[in-house]
Amino acid sequence: MTESSDTPLLEMIDISKSFGGVQALRGVDFSLRAGEIHGLVGENGAGKSTLMKIIAGVHHDFQGTMKLDGKPVRFRSARDALDAGVGMVHQELSIVPDLTVAENVFLGTQPKTRLGTIDWRRMVRESREHLAGLGIHVDPTTIIGELPIGLQQLIELARVLFSGARIIILDEPTSALSPPEVELLFTTLRRLRDSGRSMVFISHFLDDILSISDTVTIFRNGQKVITSPVAEIDKRQVIEQMIGIGHRELEESYTGEITLDTQFDAPVIMETRGLSHERTFQDVSMQVRAGEVLGIYGFMGCGQIELARALFGKIRAQGVLTLDGKPIKLTRTSIARQEGIAYVPESRRSMLFHHEPLYKNMSISILERISRMLLKPSSEREIARGHIDNLRIRTPGPDQLLGNLSGGNQQKVALAKWLTHAPKVLILSEPTRGMDVGAKEDVVRIVRGLRDKGIAVIVVSTEPETVLSLADRILVMKKGEIVREFAGDTVSKDRLLEAA
Amino acid sequence: MSDTGTATARAGGVGGWVRGQLRNIAPFATLLFLVIFFSFASESFFTVVNFANILNQVSITAIIAVGLTFVILCAEIDLSVAAIANVTGIVVAFFTLQESYVNIANLPLPGLVAVLIALLICFALGMVTAFGVTFIGIPSFIMTLAMMQIADGMSALFVRGQIAYAVPDIVLTLGSGSIFGVPWIVIVAGLFLLVAHLVLTYTRFGRYVYMVGGNREAAEYSGVNVKFIIGAVLVIGAVCSGVAGMLGVAYFGSAQQNEFTTYLLDAIAAVVVGGTSLFGGRGGIPNTIVGLFVLGVLNNGLDHVQIDPFLKILIRGLILLAALVINVYAQRLRSQAENAGD
Structure with missing residues (x-):
């Protein structure tokens, strides 16, 4: 890695973008050099994804200048961007699970024979060579949906590369991967970097960002806060810049420390031992006591939403679940309800009957x-x-x-x-998502009232503010496992983010 | 965010009300139109005698349609109703002593036992469908298509191309007898409709049927045993069909293969023409009653006017298509109103 050229490969100057009345980006500058892995961090809604979607041609009405190789460009579509060498790997993979590896690599660009039919042999041969070149050894005739998710992701990356991308944007590539899979991905990314390609790496996982990136850029509230070589910044400083400690102008209430207080003498209402569900969460052991609000925090895709569903019998998990000390098997939601477990899912649409009256x-x-x-x-x-x-x-x-x-x-x-x-256990998934301040306060008031009646409440969220404002005790989940517990202690948003 | 939905609903006024109630208004308007049309087109149509005829003619369809109303309210479908009616009718005849010239290896049993066995058969077939749909996860469309074949196959094995005539006395009375000049079959159909309406409107089970049809995921998140409800409506559908089949055999005076084939389409048409949503959760027995009359008046009226008999089938098809268009259109208007409310 040398600072060879002065002109960056990609340069974004004074970019602004708004959706309706909401300003998503305000005067952002950003540049990407050839042969660089550039990490992008920021809270949800900080503007990092919006900027990347502009680069990848998804959003095309914005203010500001975008230069590729020093020349101004403006992509009209994702196709347009890809033709210019900018590709994106989205968090939700866009592979077709029922097709083979080769078909996925060549999706939309299948080679034809002279007769106009698809040239299968060439497709299989070239995709094998191409994947091997990236260190991926897999039979191209395998149905892609049967491969582990980590390999699927690498193949999607290979497809973007294969269509000629010099700049690759990766949105949360590690959230669904196990540690060895992450290592495989990183090896591939480093190899690509050394061959002169550039990558933008968006992630909530700061450890991943800091271990793979050369440079990191931090966003907050639609603005760029700082760009720094990774060698000159540590996790603590990244978190401070992300949530703006030291810049007291915003978010006074939740960035400060709050005191958790737990009654350790209250009886345990619900307990799990070694609860697991496929790839979503593993070996979860926890307890909820009467009259306590347990917060479970983790990034999107870390398994806490699925855990909540399993505790209500919506999905079936392996392991032991006890209620009032008795083991129960939740094979369907009606059993959970009869046992006194209540659940409010994250989406209103999936739990209410829109054309029925309120009382029903x-x-x-x-x-x-x-x-x-x-x-x-x-x-x-x-x-x-x-x-x-x-x-x-x-x-x-x-x-x-x-x-x-x-x-x-x-x-x-x-x-x-x-x-x-009153239920024995009330499970709330993302209880304040999309609410205005007044409604959020109402929810806090209601939940506190229920807790004081002796109900065990579990609050599951991807927003640190939500668990901080509601919980008496907080578990942090990371990639399907509980990695940290905060109890009888003070905790603040930066410590939560650090743990996750 | 604030109460935009309420505002829209209020601003909608009469137009909004009509749009919201299109599902209920359209079938009634269709019925009115048909009655007026046939009254002018034929002198013999608008008479008390003919009205009694229509009631008599729709009774078997009505009993099948009662079960289908439950099924369709749950956003499922049952294509095996006519076949199950057929096999149940044949079974009740199979266990009744036939005249010596009937060439069927039948096993004569007391009348009530025969009826019980027949009821057990349709119940069991309904249970098989319910198991396939809820536990194995086969879509009801395909599962009941298979059940249609299975029931038809059983019918074929029981009668082997022959025709049976005798049925137990109680079935004979209810299917073709009268009391004070009123055919028993009309009374039975009326009772089925009444009980179904009461169950759907005033019981917990009925509420669950509407809720499961309205939003299956929400019902599950509310702790409703969705699989049980879906299984139950499929069994209800099969048992109603079975009863219709037994009475139908008495009504027709014979039990043979393929004698209920037209009832599948008629029963589905009655439910859907009446305005019960194919997407579940909306409609009910009053809608089915209107639908039955639309179909009954149409079938009966076409016999009273000078018309090519081959054209009748086409006209019925077109009416059904129109009803489907209104059904889907009403659903779209409603979901548009909902999205505006979000």
Whole structure:
């Protein structure tokens, strides 16, 4: 790695971009040299993905100048960018799982014979050679969906390279990979760098960024904070720049330390021992006590969402799960409900009935309690009215159709359906996502109230602010495993990010 | 974010109400149109006698359609209803003493036992369908297509190309008898519709059926035993078909292969023309009743006017297509309104 040329391979000058009224990028400068791995970090919504999508031709209406090899360019599509040598590997892979490795490598560019049919032999031969050149030894006639996810990702990378990309943008490439797979990916990336290609590496995993990148650029609130050689910065400093400690102008409440307090003498309500589910989480052992809010924090794809689903019987996990000391088998959600476990998923759409009235939405989980065989709509409405008052749901009445409520109010309905008869365990997945400040405060108030009634609450989130504002104790999950516990201690956002 | 949906609904006014209720208004308007049309086109159509005829003619379809209403409300489909009706009718005849000239190796049993065995058969076939759909995960469209073949095959084995005539007395009475001039079959159909309506509207099970059809994932996240509900509606569908099949054999006066073939399309058409959503969660027995009358009036009315009998089939097909278009269109209007509300 030498600073050979003065002109960067790619240069972005004074880039701004807004979506609707939201300013996603404000006057960002960014440059990428040939033969460089450039790490990009920042919180969700900091603007790093937006910038990369501009480079890759996904977004094309923006302000500012973009230069490739010193010449101004403006891509109109991802195809356009790829033709100019800029390719992107998205977090959600775009391979076709039912096709072979060779077909995927040549997707959309299959070689033809003189008769106009697909030249299979050439396709297999060339993809074998090409993959071997990257250190990937795999039979090109294998169905790609049968390969491990790490290999699939490398093959997608190979495809982008094969279409002639000199600049490759990798969005969260390591989030689904096991440590040996990460090592394989990094070896390949280093080899590519040494052959003169440039890579942009976007990730939440700071350890990964710091071990593979030559340079790192940090984003915060749509602006570039700093670009620095990796050798001159450490993880602590990266986190400080990401969340802006020392720049007191923003986020006063959650960046500071909060004190966790746990009642260790309260009885354990739910306990897991060695709970595992396929690739999503492994060997999870934890306890939740009565009257405590347990926060589980981790980045997107770290398994905490799946763990929450398994605790409600939506997916089946291996391992031991006990409730009040008794082992239970959650083979379906109705068993979990009867055992007193309640669950509010991250998406409102997947738990509410949009063209049914409010009261039916609120009573669905408690019908067995208020009626034997025949329904009692009058008591359903009565219960609904109570929730509407308690949770300050803004609606004309219990007969209003749910679809007519605003998003925040719908979220409250999703919570209300479990509150008529207090559950033993309440699991909340991303309870404040997309809410405005007022609605978030309502959720905090409601959850604290439930905790004080002795309910064990589990809050699962990818947003540090959410767990920090709600939890009494915090578990951090990383790539499917619990890696850290914060309890009876003070914790702050930077320590959470560091642990993850 | 704030209450835009409510605002839209209010701003919609009469137009919005019509759009929201299109599913219920369109079938009723169709029925009205057909009644008026046939009344002018034929002198014999709009009479008390003919009205009684129509009731009589739709009764078997009605009993099958009751079961299908449950199934379609859950966003599933059952293509085996006619075949199960057929095999159940044949089974009840198989266990009844036939006249000596009937060349079937039948096993005569007491009437009530024969009826019980027949009910058990349709229940068991429904259970097989339910198992295939809920536990193995076969889409109901394919699973019931296979069940249609299985039931048809059983019918063929029982009668071996012959025709049976005798059925137990109770089946004979309910299928072809009358009380105070009212055919029993009309009363039975009315009872099935009434009970189904009460179950769907006033019981917990009925509520779950609508919720599972409305949003299956949400029902599961609410702790509803979705597999049980889907299995149950498929069994209800099969048992209703079985009852229709037994009474149908008495109604027709014979039990033979392929005698219910047209009832599959008629029953599905009645449910869908009535406005029950093919996507589940919306509609119900009142819709099915309107649909039954649309179909009944259409079938009956076409017999009263001078028309090429071969054209009748085409006209029925076109009416069904129109109903499907309205059904899907109503769903789209609704989901547009929902998206505006988000």
